[in-house]
Amino acid sequence: xxxxxxxxxxxxxxxxxxxxxxxxxxxxxxxxxxxxxxxxxxxxxxxxxxxxxxxxxxxxxxxxxxxxxxxxxxxxxxxxxxxxxxxxxxxxxxxxxxxxxxxxxxxxxxxxxxxxxxxxxxxxxxxxxxxxxxxxxxxxxxxxxxxxxxxxxxxxxxxxxxxxxxxxxxxxxxxxxxxxxxxxxxxxxxxxxxxxxxxxxxxxxxxxxxxxxxxxxxxxxxxxxxxxxxxxxxxxxxxxxxxxxxxxxxxxxxxxxxxxxxxxxxxxxxxxxxxxxxxxxxxxxxxxxxxxxxxxxxxxxxxxxxxxxxxxxxxxxxxxxxxxxxxxxxxxxxxxxxxxxxxxxxxxxxxxxxxxxxxxxxxxxxxxxxxxxxxxxxxxxxxxxxxxxxxxxxxxxxxxxxxxxxxxxxxxxxxxxxxxxxxxxxxxxxxxxxxxxxxxxxxxxxxxxxxxxxxxxxxxxxxxx
Numbered sequence: 001x002x003x004x005x006x007x008x009x010x011x012x013x014x015x016x017x018x019x020x021x022x023x024x025x026x027x028x029x030x031x032x033x034x035x036x037x038x039x040x041x042x043x044x045x046x047x048x049x050x051x052x053x054x055x056x057x058x059x060x061x062x063x064x065x066x067x068x069x070x071x072x073x074x075x076x077x078x079x080x081x082x083x084x085x086x087x088x089x090x091x092x093x094x095x096x097x098x099x100x101x102x103x104x105x106x107x108x109x110x111x112x113x114x115x116x117x118x119x120x121x122x123x124x125x126x127x128x129x130x131x132x133x134x135x136x137x138x139x140x141x142x143x144x145x146x147x148x149x150x151x152x153x154x155x156x157x158x159x160x161x162x163x164x165x166x167x168x169x170x171x172x173x174x175x176x177x178x179x180x181x182x183x184x185x186x187x188x189x190x191x192x193x194x195x196x197x198x199x200x201x202x203x204x205x206x207x208x209x210x211x212x213x214x215x216x217x218x219x220x221x222x223x224x225x226x227x228x229x230x231x232x233x234x235x236x237x238x239x240x241x242x243x244x245x246x247x248x249x250x251x252x253x254x255x256x257x258x259x260x261x262x263x264x265x266x267x268x269x270x271x272x273x274x275x276x277x278x279x280x281x282x283x284x285x286x287x288x289x290x291x292x293x294x295x296x297x298x299x300x301x302x303x304x305x306x307x308x309x310x311x312x313x314x315x316x317x318x319x320x321x322x323x324x325x326x327x328x329x330x331x332x333x334x335x336x337x338x339x340x341x342x343x344x345x346x347x348x349x350x351x352x353x354x355x356x357x358x359x360x361x362x363x364x365x366x367x368x369x370x371x372x373x374x375x376x377x378x379x380x381x382x383x384x385x386x387x388x389x390x391x392x393x394x395x396x397x398x399x400x401x402x403x404x405x406x407x408x409x410x411x412x413x414x415x416x417x418x419x420x421x422x423x424x425x426x427x428x429x430x431x432x433x434x435x436x437x438x439x440x441x442x443x444x445x446x447x448x449x450x451x452x453x454x455x456x457x458x459x460x461x462x463x464x465x
Contacts (some may be wrong), residue, residue, distance in 0.1 A: 013029040041139075041389055044069040044108045046129060047120035048081030050249045051143055055118045055170070055385070056081060059141075060088055064389040069114065071102035073224040078103070080248045103224065105129060109136040111464040116392060119143065120170075125230045126150035128455045130167065134159040135333040135462045139392045141385065143170040145270035150260070151445030153406035154432060155455050160402045162464045168388035168398040171274045171403035172253035173343075175384035180362035183334065183378055184368060185341035186279035191375045193367045195336025199319050200276045203326030204268035206307065207256050210240055220245055231446075231453035232259045240301040250280070256302035259436040263304030264296075265419070266412040269322065272330050274400075275341075278378075279332060280318055281403040286411050286429035287312035292418030298402050310415045322415070329356055337363040417443045 043065045045056050052072070060067045069079035082099045102108050108117060109132055116139035119129050128149040133140050134156070146169045147153040160167045173182040174197035188379030189197055216236035219225045223245075225237045235241075241257045252431045254260035255267060277283050290312050294305040310322040339362040362368050371377065381387040381399040391398035411430060417440050418425050426435040434440035449456040 035357075040064060040066040041259055041392060042068045042115045043119070044071060044102075044114045044116075045081060045085075045118045045378075046071045046105050046108065046110075046249070047118075048072040048074075048077040049120070049243055049252060049416050050086075052077075052081065052118075052120035052169075052247060053247075055086075055120050055141070055143070056084055056384070058385040059118060059319060059389075060085055061242075061299040062383070062386050062389055064178060064393065065116075067099060069100040069102055069111070071108055073228045073322050074220075074243070075103075075222040076245070077243075077248055097267045100363065104227075106132070109133055109138060115139060116141070116389075122228075122252070123266070124148045124232050125228075125237055126300075126454060127156050128154050128231065128458065129136055131159045131455050131458055134163045134165045134167070135458070135464075137163060137165065139165050139388075141170065142165040142167065144274075144405065145266040145409045145412060145441065146402065148184065148260075148411055149445050150410050150432065153409045153413075155408050155459055157402045158395055158457060158464050159462075160162045160273060162462075166388065166395070166398060167402045168384070168390045168391065169400040169402065171271060171400040171405060171408070172382070172384040173275055174278070174378070174399045175269050175381040175387060178382055179343050181341040181343070182275045182330070185330065185339045187376065187378060188362070188367050188372060189332045189334070190281065191371055193336075194332060194334030194338055194363075197280055197316070197318050197332060197334050199321065199333040200278060200280070201326050201331040201333070202269075202272045202320065203324070204264045204272055204322060205302055205328050206324045207264055207297075207302070208306065210253070210256070210302045212301045212303050213299060214238060217343060221280070229449065231448040232346055233457075234449055235259065235295065238301055253302065253402055256304045261304070262413065262416045264407065265308065265322075265416050267309070268328065269412040269415070270405075271275055273320075273322075273411050274332055274405065276320060276332075277408060277411065278404075280316075282314055282407075284407060284462045285315065286407055287314050287414065287427050289313045289424060289426050290411075290414045290418045291424040292415045293420040293422065296419075305416075305419055308419065310418070311410065312415065329357070337367050339363070339367055369374045412446075428454050 036390040041064055043059055048070055059065050067085045070078055072078035072450045078101050082101050085277040086097045108114055117133050119142040125141055130140050130142045173179055206265045217238055219237045240253045243252035294308040296305050297303050312320040342359050344359055345356045349410055379399050387399045414427050425440050428435050451457055
């Protein structure tokens with residue numbers, strides 16, 4: 001574990017008026033010398049696929065971290081993850097590099113040498129792994145959406161708060177690199193630069209059917225499908241619903257299969273709705289009503305929604321609209337102007353032509369001019385994974401804590417529930433339940449396939465109420 005004296009020193013140097021400073025620029029290099037005991041946070045990567053490799057690449061290049069282990073249920077992927085990390089450390093001049101490999105994440109959680117875990121597994125398994133990691137005292141970085149269901153988000157928050165670990169959600173649009181546009185736009189809106197906020201328009205992309213009918217397949221010998229299936233309903237293995245066997249970085253099919261992920265509404269929605277709620281000071285709140293309509297894939301291996309239209313009413317008469325016709329990004333409209341943000345130049349086709357929108361655009365350049373000293377400002381966070389590591393050492397909340405990412409998931413999942421029920425829903429952010437609606441509240445969670453995958457049972461056994 002991290003040396004306590006070193007932790008105390010680092011904690012003292014990272015405190016600042018805004019919460020956290022940027023450690024690599026202020027921590028003496030000698031602290032990380034070859035003879036320094038426990039000189040880095042010992043991190044294990046759980047999940048070595050497309051996004052897992054992205055997280056690996058981000059964490060292993062951080063001065064505060066050392067990747068010591070990788071874990072995956074597919075032996076091809078765990079081997080690729082091990083090679084990726086070892087190749088990087090050797091490229092930095094190291095000769096004696098040996099990253100441990102694990103099949104069962106429980107072995108990682110039981111290891112006293114591991115301080116923190118990065119969880120990059122399918123959405124339906126986020127909560128169980130993160131809850132067990134918190135109970136084991138490990139700090140957690142978990143990909144967005146933070147959980148699959150509303151009940152899971154609440155359960156994970158309970159575990160994090162009970163065990164007092166640091167959890168960072170992979171909502172990297174909150175950090176400065178590589179997309180400064182979201183911070184600039186949301187700070188401008190939060191500080192009244194567009195006047196009274198009226199409408200938020202969000203596009204989250206569009207999924208299309210695979211074009212293949214469902215068809216059972218033999219489970220590859222290198223893959224533990226039983227454990228991968230986890231809490232999801234029993235069903236035969238289909239490569240199209242899991243991940244490609246011939247491409248470790250290929251887009252996985254679980255993203256477009258409702259038993260494992262709910263589609264674009266929570267996939268990209270978790271990113272953009274998070275920023276929208278941040279901008280309107282609802283990061284600990286949520287919508288008042290939700291009305292959603294969508295078309296779902298039929299007779300296809302994939303099952304998520306395709307086209308969609310969502311309208312959510314928020315406090316102060318703010319209306320949030322999501323539609324597949326909108327460009328991928330967020331447009332904030334107020335009574336004194338508007339601002340649009342996206343990740344990179346966004347190309348879309350309207351009735352007349354194909355257009356490109358820059359990553360940050362406003363109706364008036366003054367909207368994006370520097371804020372004054374009294375403005376509301378976001379916590380400094382130049383690197384999302386770095387902010388997590390800094391927060392662990394400082395024992396402070398990171399830029400994307402569970403208390404806020406749970407609320408982003410709730411809004412997106414409420415929209416999905418509205419899509420399924422095809423009627424208007426009323427949401428109570430205080431109780432985190434739908435108002436007088438048994439059918440909708442039942443969809444806040446689902447029954448686990450087997451007791452060992454039941455997160456509520458895990459919480460109960462740990463004595464977390």
